[in-house]
Amino acid sequence: MTAAGLTTTQAPFIEEARIAGDLYIQQPYDLYIPDNHEAWARLYERMLPLWEKYANRHFLKGIENLCLDPNRVPRLDDVNKFLNPLTGFGAKAVAGYVPAYMFFDCLRNREFPTTITIRSKDTLDYLPEPDIFHDIAGHVPMHTDRAFADTLVRFGECAQTAAEIVSEIKDEHERAMRLTSIIKAMARFFWFTVEFGLMKEGNRLTVYGSGLLSSYGEIQHCIESPDVQRYPIQLEWVINQYFEIDHYQPLLFWVDGFDHLFDLVGQLENWMKEGKLNNVSPGEPEVNEADLLSFLHRTVR
Numbered sequence: 679m680t681a682a683g684l685t686t687t688q689a690p691f692i693e694e695a696r697i698a699g700d701l702y703i704q705q706p707y708d709l710y711i712p713d714n715h716e717a718w719a720r721l722y723e724r725m726l727p728l729w730e731k732y733a734n735r736h737f738l739k740g741i742e743n744l745c746l747d748p749n750r751v752p753r754l755d756d757v758n759k760f761l762n763p764l765t766g767f768g769a770k771a772v773a774g775y776v777p778a779y780m781f782f783d784c785l786r787n788r789e790f791p792t793t794i795t796i797r798s799k800d801t802l803d804y805l806p807e808p809d810i811f812h813d814i815a816g817h818v819p820m821h822t823d824r825a826f827a828d829t830l831v832r833f834g835e836c837a838q839t840a841a842e843i844v845s846e847i848k849d850e851h852e853r854a855m856r857l858t859s860i861i862k863a864m865a866r867f868f869w870f871t872v873e874f875g876l877m878k879e880g881n882r883l884t885v886y887g888s889g890l891l892s893s894y895g896e897i898q899h900c901i902e903s904p905d906v907q908r909y910p911i912q913l914e915w916v917i918n919q920y921f922e923i924d925h926y927q928p929l930l931f932w933v934d935g936f937d938h939l940f941d942l943v944g945q946l947e948n949w950m951k952e953g954k955l956n957n958v959s960p961g962e963p964e965v966n967e968a969d970l971l972s973f974l975h976r977t978v979r
């Protein structure tokens with residue numbers, strides 16, 4: 679055991695896996711140190727009342743169904759025991775960034791690439807990258823919901839469609855330009871829904887986006903603050919809307935329900951086929967070379 683355990687950016691186990699080129703890993707549970715469990719317990723304890731107040735009812739049901747231990751970092755095997763029978767989804771431990779096509783293809787196979795490190799207990803609020811609290815407490819409860827899970831699978835199918843469409847473009851430059859635009863559109867749609875989505879439940883807005891559900895400060899801000907613009911989702915807006923990740927989101931979109939979201943992914947795929955995603959407005963997010971190559975080579979492992 680090392681002093682840093684499995685703390686974000688300080689875990690030798692993760693560094694070694696990266697150097698060895700191992701993306702998919704086992705969760706070495708014994709490496710978690712008391713500070714890691716304490717960080718989980720503090721994060722969970724302070725989020726619970728906020729979830730009860732602001733989270734979507736599907737999320738609250740999911741938290742209940744997963745039987746997460748409030749006091750200890752979860753074992754992925756335990757999480758999957760509860761999750762898998764509900765929707766076929768499973769959390770799959772990864773050592774780092776998963777290029778876009780691989781990520782979407784995991785979703786298509788009902789696998790969710792999951793970070794196993796946890797932020798330091800001294801920096802509970804700020805974390806520029808995902809950790810196990812974001813992934814397991816923010817994302818995975820949503821995967822217990824059938825309609826939401828099916829929506830994630832549709833994202834994976836969309837990525838396949840994108841790879842097929844661009845594979846028919848002969849000119850290399852043209853192919854890269856179009857693919858960059860399509861990935862940007864997909865990433866924006868994913869961001870404004872799965873990561874930062876709101877839902878209309880009766881006459882109030884609730885939170886289902888994981889970036890909001892795992893943020894102590896932003897979950898309240900996104901619903902209560904007059905500084906946030908909240909609009910019914912419009913596909914043409916979302917795919918052309920840049921976003922920045924380092925501050926609270928000033929603009930959010932709500933859906934009517936997960937059937938609505940599922941239909942929107944289908945619409946996204948249709949627009950892709952019609953060429954409507956070929957030249958979306960520039961700006962964030964950047965599409966990196968690893969993302970492009972993963973689509974061009976249809977990398978799945």
Ligand SMILES: [Fe+2]
Binds near residue numbers: 873
């Ligand atoms: Fe996320």
